Amino acid sequence: MSEGRDDPPLSAGEELALARLALGEGDLPHAAGHVAAALAKAPTLPEAHETLARIAATAGGGGVELFALHSHAFVGVVVARAHLLAAAGRPAEGLELLAAATGHERRADWAGVPWVTAPELPQRLDPGLVAKVLMQVCAGVPDPVPRAERAPLSPYLALARNAVAAHPEHGLLLGAASALARRLGEVAVAIRWASRGVRAQPSKLGEVWLGYAYRSAGRTREALAALVRAVDHDPNDLAVYADIAGTLADNGRLDEALEWVDRALARDPAFDCAVHTAHRLRFQRDGDVAHLVALADFVRDHPDDSHEHGDLAECCRSRPWLGQLTPAAGAAVAALRHALTEDPPGLGTTVRLETLEPPSALRTVAAAVPGLRVEVAAVADPDPREPRRATDRPLWRWDGAVAAPTVPAPSAEAADRVRQLAHPAWPHPPAAYDAAVGLATLELSDLLGLLVHPPEAPPTGMGRVLAGQDPSLWVRCVQVWACLGLLHHRTDEAWASSTRRRVLVELVWGVEDWITEAALFALVTAAWVDPSVRPDVAAVVAERLADAAVVARERPVPIAVSLAYLALATPGLDPATAALAGELISGPAPAPRPGPLRRLWARLTRRR
Structure with a gap:
């Protein structure tokens, strides 16, 4: 989907005003374009829906064709078409389009309209189609959804509740509803629905949904039991093996986790989920970077994995040089950090160094705190001003204890x-x-x-x-x-x-x-x-x-x-x-960094 035209942005009210003008002149295509733009900015605005209804009534045939879909359809057109399809008695198609809009931008309240949450709607729909829509929504949101982003997704949860009430024995629907409830923090409801689903229609997918619901509730034993039952249903679904391994590892049971990974790899040595999980868990166990290098090689050699994995980044995060640079060490930068806490910084302060420190450190101190004087007691051997091996490309020259590029x-x-x-x-x-x-x-x-x-x-x-x-x-x-x-x-x-x-x-x-x-x-x-x-x-x-x-x-x-x-x-x-x-x-531990610096470092190296 696209975000719309490249013209200067107008407010939803301005777009509606232009839509009404175009409607009054009988220019339905332009009226449709403006109302679509208004819906993109304010998807639940009553005036936008009223104008859309007027366009539909004027156009005849429900007005659906005014909002045709193309390869890069504007999201406002998608949403307008969804509402018109529902009004024309085709709510199933409308729901699928709203779910697509949510996948495009989950923070917008595309589904926050009465027809989506009407209790009678699921009675007119095939429960398998409702399950498909709920799964489509789940595919486009994180698990769990951050609390601040849940409100726009609540209409889908209301749809799920109504659908479960209308079709209380449909296993696929109950499982999909459980998956959405879990993502939106309704873990108890998720367990209840998934449990009903596997009782009504035992299946691998139902057990997986139940296992995830138990896992979200912290009920590890029940989660593992459900996932193992899923394997019994389909021993060839190796993704479940990786899920079991991940659950075991999260609870400190690395050896058991690796047993499940090895079972999966024995069936398919190139199965991506198992490979990523195996290398991550082996690195967790012994800290050998060779596991991460092997994982990086696998990622490079298999660019078309079934989905994106974060195992390598997770293992490297916050580790020196694997995921971040190390803070500088030495007396010069320690003095610099301290001087910057003073007001004015370092004025009239003299720092005496035991020996000469790296030229970049001395230059940084001089540039950052000109009032801080640095004195060097001696130049210890081996002379730090000399390259460790002869070079034709020196970057520094020295005048005593002062370095220059x-x-x-x-x-x-x-x-x-x-x-x-x-x-x-x-x-x-x-x-x-x-x-x-x-x-x-x-x-x-x-x-x-x-x-x-x-x-x-x-x-x-x-x-x-x-x-x-x-x-x-x-x-x-x-x-x-x-x-x-x-x-x-x-x-x-x-x-x-x-x-x-x-x-x-x-x-x-x-x-x-x-x-x-x-x-x-x-x-x-x-x-x-x-x-x-x-x-x-x-x-x-x-x-x-x-x-x-x-x-x-x-x-x-x-x-x-x-x-x-x-x-x-x-x-x-x-x-x-x-x-x-x-x-x-493991040599002598350095002095701890000051509290503010520790907080600074945590902030700067936070996952990007």
Whole structure:
């Protein structure tokens, strides 16, 4: 369906005024167009329905043909046609159109009209058709529907009540009515209707509806019993196996859940629901990222799954580098966060660092709080101003303890593009890779310039929060997305000798900095989306983490823990490096972040 014309929007009242003018001139097509527009804006407005009735009376034949349906029908036309069909004695067709409108926009009260909720309506309808309409509505709404969005769906629940009263022994109708009641928070009613349905007509689908109703009520034992009976009805419906596994897992019974998943996979190793559930549950059990990588491979190799799954995103959510970047560590950014709580921020305050910290951290502090003075007690060995390996592409030059970029600032276009993309959270690494394609046409000089000349945060809610409470998060966002953009640079080049690999590896081994983390994340992401590069990336990650561990024995390495989390997110990482990563992560616990920062982080990394 479409939203209508491209003309400047008019109110429902203005549309009706134009409809009446057109009607008075005998121009029925224009009158129909305006009343359809009015219904789209105010679907229960009495004046709109009165005008629609006048058009129908004038047109003859019920006026239905004035509201013909096309491939991209305007939703107002669909709704108007539904009401006219009902008035012409064809309410079944009208209900189907209203359900389609609800699927298009569930928050609009398309069905909030007397003929839909009339108690006598179901007596004129085939109960199987009412069940079909209710299932059509259920297919277009979440389970459960948020409380604030339930009111526009209540006419369908009234229809269900009336239909159940008129056809009290129709199993399919009772089950479909139960499914709708469950979604609208009427769980007790859902259980009652589904129970009646399986008694009247035992079936797999009826048991599934009953199991879901019990599950929504927290009655796990009864839910599992119903779902198992559904399997007895149809042992080949593997989706029910996955439902049983999910229910068991939600109640901490992982081993039993995996037994059901394995039963499904034994029947069909490529059944999507079972594959997604299996990898998610195995990751829950042992935390091995290999399960998630295998799931990402399956998703890539099976783009035509029967429906969308959220298992991969669910597992990656809120996990360092799998679903979000890590907050910066170190004394410099800790001082920055504290200074931003003062009024005025950091004025006259001096922060003494034990040793030199990453240049991005020092530059961020200087830019965000100019009144905060930073003094460095010493430059510890190994010298953090030197790249960890020789490079022809240094991004920083040092004048004592002050760092400055060596590359020019990016173009305005590059700055605008990264402002539109940069965010501290993503569903999973392949999704981050796909999102970064918007940076594919940027020049290499622009992408490198973004790393050391991050633009100001955008004037959005997120941007204002970052700028006011922790500017380091925004800088890290820019660096991460710029490096993801590098993954899309000259993708026609073979990986081993490509510009994108060479540049990212140089950044990984450059001066110890936040850019190191961003570049390593880009390489890890490349390994997620391209199995052929996994051995190469795993080797780079292992070497870089080993180097950080060696340096950490001599002096603080603020990025060490983050590098360890990156290692654990790497496909095909060797066991020894994984163990080293665990040791770095489980080292001395950092001081807890201040309460406001913790709340900020939760807000920014909330699911997008």
